[in-house]
Amino acid sequence: MDVSKDVLYSLQLAxxxxxxxxxxxxxxxxxxxxxxxxxxxNPTSFIIDxxxxxxxxxxxxxxxxxxxxxxxxxxxxxxxxxTLDEIRAVLEESNFSPKRIQHFLDVYHQHKDSIRRNLAxxxxxxxxxxxxxxxxxxxxxxxSQSDKVNQLSYLVDLHTLHPGESEIKIVSMTCSLExxxxxxxxxxxxxxxxxxxxxx
Numbered sequence: 001m002d003v004s005k006d007v008l009y010s011l012q013l014a015x016x017x018x019x020x021x022x023x024x025x026x027x028x029x030x031x032x033x034x035x036x037x038x039x040x041x042n043p044t045s046f047i048i049d050x051x052x053x054x055x056x057x058x059x060x061x062x063x064x065x066x067x068x069x070x071x072x073x074x075x076x077x078x079x080x081x082x083t084l085d086e087i088r089a090v091l092e093e094s095n096f097s098p099k100r101i102q103h104f105l106d107v108y109h110q111h112k113d114s115i116r117r118n119l120a121x122x123x124x125x126x127x128x129x130x131x132x133x134x135x136x137x138x139x140x141x142x143x144s145q146s147d148k149v150n151q152l153s154y155l156v157d158l159h160t161l162h163p164g165e166s167e168i169k170i171v172s173m174t175c176s177l178e179x180x181x182x183x184x185x186x187x188x189x190x191x192x193x194x195x196x197x198x199x200x
Contacts, residue, residue, distance in 0.1 A: 001086045003076060008094060010069025015096035019062050025100060028063065032071035033107055036078070036115045077108055078115040084108070131168060132159035154180050
């Protein structure tokens, strides 16, 4: 499981009995779980809720950092749908006591589905789909800066539909023949990659 260095450092703080007492650890873990199950979770700027920090009476920088680590790790675990053994390995690497590991695993196991449902509900985690493409070829004879240009350009309109919306949005772009060939090549590479993943 891939976890950033920043999250690992924060997790290590959360695992230290000297820095974070057991009772505070339990509060922080419950606070992390609650923040991820909130219905107004904002995925574009995931910030630990100030109200949550006030409710938990977090005054110490280490406690705030530990809350960040626990919340981020819980989020990644749910997002990647990792197994309990994978989580145990990361927590053991972060020097968590067996008691703290078990508590984390219990919270994750009990609330994973609701956190995942909440993440799925958030539309910005879902990307827009291209539902149609229109294009046309333009030939520019001259422009306002010079006398003659004699250049081909393609005008491409991508019609996109965002999940949960009924209105189709249009993304327009202009490109040269080389740029269009490059775009088509990259799209073909992406299709081959997806087909390879699906077949394996």
